[in-house]
Amino acid sequence: MTTPDIHYSTISQLAPLILSGELSPVELTQSQLDRIAALNPRLRAYATVTADLALEQATRAEAEIASGRYRGELHGIPIAVKDLCFTRGIRTMGGSAVFAENIPDFDSTVVKRLADAGSVLLGKLNMTEGAMGGYNPRLEYPENPWRESHWPGASSSGSGSATAAGLAYATLGSDTGGSIRHPAAVCGTVGLKPTWGRVSRYGVMDLAPSLDHVGPLTRSSRDAGLVMQAISGLDPNDPTTLHDEVPDLTARVSEGVRGVRIGYDEGYTTVDVEPSFAQAVVEGVRVLESLGAEIVPVKMPDRLREYMGAWPVICSSEAAVAHAETYPSRAAEYGPWFGEWLRRGSSYSSREYARAHELRLMCNAELRNTMRGIDLLACPATARSAYPVTAEGMYGPIPAERDPWESRFTAPHDYAGLPTISLPAGLTGDGVPASLQLVGHHLAEPLLVRAGSAFEAATEFHNLHPPV
Numbered sequence: 001m002t003t004p005d006i007h008y009s010t011i012s013q014l015a016p017l018i019l020s021g022e023l024s025p026v027e028l029t030q031s032q033l034d035r036i037a038a039l040n041p042r043l044r045a046y047a048t049v050t051a052d053l054a055l056e057q058a059t060r061a062e063a064e065i066a067s068g069r070y071r072g073e074l075h076g077i078p079i080a081v082k083d084l085c086f087t088r089g090i091r092t093m094g095g096s097a098v099f100a101e102n103i104p105d106f107d108s109t110v111v112k113r114l115a116d117a118g119s120v121l122l123g124k125l126n127m128t129e130g131a132m133g134g135y136n137p138r139l140e141y142p143e144n145p146w147r148e149s150h151w152p153g154a155s156s157s158g159s160g161s162a163t164a165a166g167l168a169y170a171t172l173g174s175d176t177g178g179s180i181r182h183p184a185a186v187c188g189t190v191g192l193k194p195t196w197g198r199v200s201r202y203g204v205m206d207l208a209p210s211l212d213h214v215g216p217l218t219r220s221s222r223d224a225g226l227v228m229q230a231i232s233g234l235d236p237n238d239p240t241t242l243h244d245e246v247p248d249l250t251a252r253v254s255e256g257v258r259g260v261r262i263g264y265d266e267g268y269t270t271v272d273v274e275p276s277f278a279q280a281v282v283e284g285v286r287v288l289e290s291l292g293a294e295i296v297p298v299k300m301p302d303r304l305r306e307y308m309g310a311w312p313v314i315c316s317s318e319a320a321v322a323h324a325e326t327y328p329s330r331a332a333e334y335g336p337w338f339g340e341w342l343r344r345g346s347s348y349s350s351r352e353y354a355r356a357h358e359l360r361l362m363c364n365a366e367l368r369n370t371m372r373g374i375d376l377l378a379c380p381a382t383a384r385s386a387y388p389v390t391a392e393g394m395y396g397p398i399p400a401e402r403d404p405w406e407s408r409f410t411a412p413h414d415y416a417g418l419p420t421i422s423l424p425a426g427l428t429g430d431g432v433p434a435s436l437q438l439v440g441h442h443l444a445e446p447l448l449v450r451a452g453s454a455f456e457a458a459t460e461f462h463n464l465h466p467p468v
Helices: 011-020 025-043 051-066 109-116 157-164 181-187 221-231 266-270 275-290 304-308 311-322 336-347 350-370 391-395 411-415 445-458
Strands: 046-049 078-082 120-125 171-175 190-193 213-218 261-264 294-297 376-380 420-427 433-440
Touching (some): 011 025, 025 051, 078 109, 078 157, 109 120, 120 157, 157 171, 157 181, 181 420, 181 433, 213 221, 221 420, 266 275, 275 294, 275 376, 275 420, 275 433, 275 445, 304 411, 311 336, 311 350, 350 411
Parallel strands (some): 078 120, 078 171, 261 376
Antiparallel strands (some): 046 120, 190 420
C-alpha cells in the first residue's frame, strides 16, 4: 500500500494489516497528523488537533495488539469527532465563541465508546455555530475539499471535509435536519444517520433534543456500520436511548439487495432539483434495480411543504431552551446567524410550538403510509450540490431567502427518527459530488449498511477523491 493510497484507505482495508502487524498504528497515526499539518491550514476541517493524545493512544493500541489483546476493527484506527462531543480535558466549543473556553471533565458516551473500541482520537472538527446554518465570526469555517469557496455542508462540515480529504478514517457528525447527510453528500462520503435513540446523546451539545442524532461519516458503508456498531446501544446516562439489542451491523454486507423493495417517488427526486444532481439519483436507483432490488412507485406526502415549515419553529424553540444559560445573557458573543436563530426560537409562543409539533406528527403518519410495503426509500440526500459561498454568507446573518423546503429530503426523517444512509453517486456536470440517500424503517441500520455495500460493489463512486 503506497503512501498516497493509505490516506484514502477504508477501515476495512486497514484493520487486517494492523492485526497482522504489517501496519503500525503509531506510523499510521503519524501519517495522518502529518497530512493534517499539511492540509488543514487550507481546509480548516479541525478546530483542535490532539496530536499528543493520538500518539499516546496509538502507542497503547500497538502494544495491546502485539500482546494479543485485539479489540476489533477500530483498534488503532485514527478518527475524529465533531466539536460538540464532550472530550475530557479537551475544549469543546460547539462552533461558538461562547464556549471557546469550555473544557469538559468527562467524555461523551460516543467518545468513550470509540476509545473503548481502541480507536485513536486525532482531534475535534469544525462545525457551524450551535450545529445550525452559519458560523461564528470569531472562528474558522471549513472548505469543501472538492472545490475552494464552495459549500462544505452543514452543520458537520468539518466532518465531511476531513473524511473526504483523507484527514481521518472516520468522523462523527450530528444530524437535526440533515447535518450528517448534507456534508456527506456535497463532500462525497458515506453518512449514516441512526434511528433516533440508537446512539446516546449524553455529553453531546444539544441543538434540538427531539430531533438530534449522532452518527458516522466514512469512506465505505461497511466502515459506517463498524463505527455505528461501536457507538450504539443503551446508555443509562441518556434515558432516550433504546433498549433494543444492537445486532451485528456488518454481518450481512455481502448478501446484496435482491428482493429488497425500494420505494421511489420520481417527482420528489427530480422536481426543483438541479438536473445532473437528480440524474445521479435516478441512475443510482437503476443500479439497485439491476442488482435485483424491486423498485416500487410511492408518493411522498402532498402537504410536505407545509410540514417542512414546522421544522424551524421546533428546532429554534428547542435550541433556545438548550442555550438558556447563555442566551440572551451572552447574546453579543454569538454570531449573527445563530444569534438570530435563538432570538426567533425565544419569540415563538407555546401555541406556535404546539402547532408545529402537530404538523410533525402528521408528517410522520403520512411518511409511515408512504413506506408501507417497502423496505427502503430512495431519494436525494440534499437539495443541491456544493455551491459557491463567501465568508460573509457563511458568517451570516440568516439569508432572507432561506426556505425550509430545501430540507425536504432530510428533515422528514429527523421528524420520524428514521435511519438513513447517504452514498456517493458520482459527480455532477460541475464536477462536484452527487449523492443517493436510502431511508429505512426504525432499526434498519443493518439493511442500510448492506444496501450501501451492494451499491458500492457495483459502482466506483466511493473511490473518487477530491483534488487535494
